[in-house]
Amino acid sequence: MTDREFEQCMSAMAAGDRDSLRHIYDAYLKLIYAVVYDTIGQREEAEDVTSEFFIKLYSIAGSYKPGNGHKKWLVTIARNMAVDRIRKIDREALVDEIPETGQSGSMEEQVVNSVSLKVAMESLKPDEREIVDMKVAGGFTFREISEIVGKPMGTVTWLYNSAIKRLRRCRL
Known part of the structure; x- marks a missing residue:
């Protein structure tokens, strides 16, 4: 997704268009999940934070300021949310599960x-x-x-x- 396409989606989301959120979700789900999972290291928590990320993105759409590269902005928000979650969860060792794959076979x-x-x-x-x-x-x-x-x-x-x-x- 280009910066221009992202800006259009954010503007549309700020106006209440949920389809624009779907476009961003489809384009960046894997990236956001990877960033969050790498920070947290636990599947269920990473899934929760990733879901919360897209909810938050929809709610802050009107505050997006174009021009600084949207992917960096998205990753920074996701990483900060993951760090916040780590602060809230127990420090005991978390059990990893095998992630689902979309591969054929x-x-x-x-x-x-x-x-x-x-x-x-x-x-x-x-x-x-x-x-x-x-x-x-x-x-x-x-x-x-x-x-x-x-x-x-x-x-x-x-x-x-x-x-x-x-x-x-x-x-x-």
Whole structure:
């Protein structure tokens, strides 16, 4: 979705158009969920925060100020909401579930592929996992990621390269 399309959807949402929310939801659900999940690390909580994110987006549509890149704005809101949720939940270890996949093939293949990817991603440090998701799923530049996570760009690129090396060793 382009910045212009996003701006049009936000304007329409501010006027009460729910179809515009559906367009944004369809375009960014996976990205928002990935950011929230990487921050929280627990499926049910990530699903809840992701749902709350889109409800909040609809309610703040009128306050959107175009011009600074909408994906960065969306990710910042999602990440902040996830951090807020972490502050509210118990600090005990959370149990991860195998995420559902939309891939074709048998259920067995889907479970094996999900487990392999999940195991590989779990081998990453939380910072690395977050940066990989922003780069791969979100299409952000290292500079944008640096601004979002509040780390120097050199650190972000180093973490990304380190994560990619670790994922290659998992031989997906």
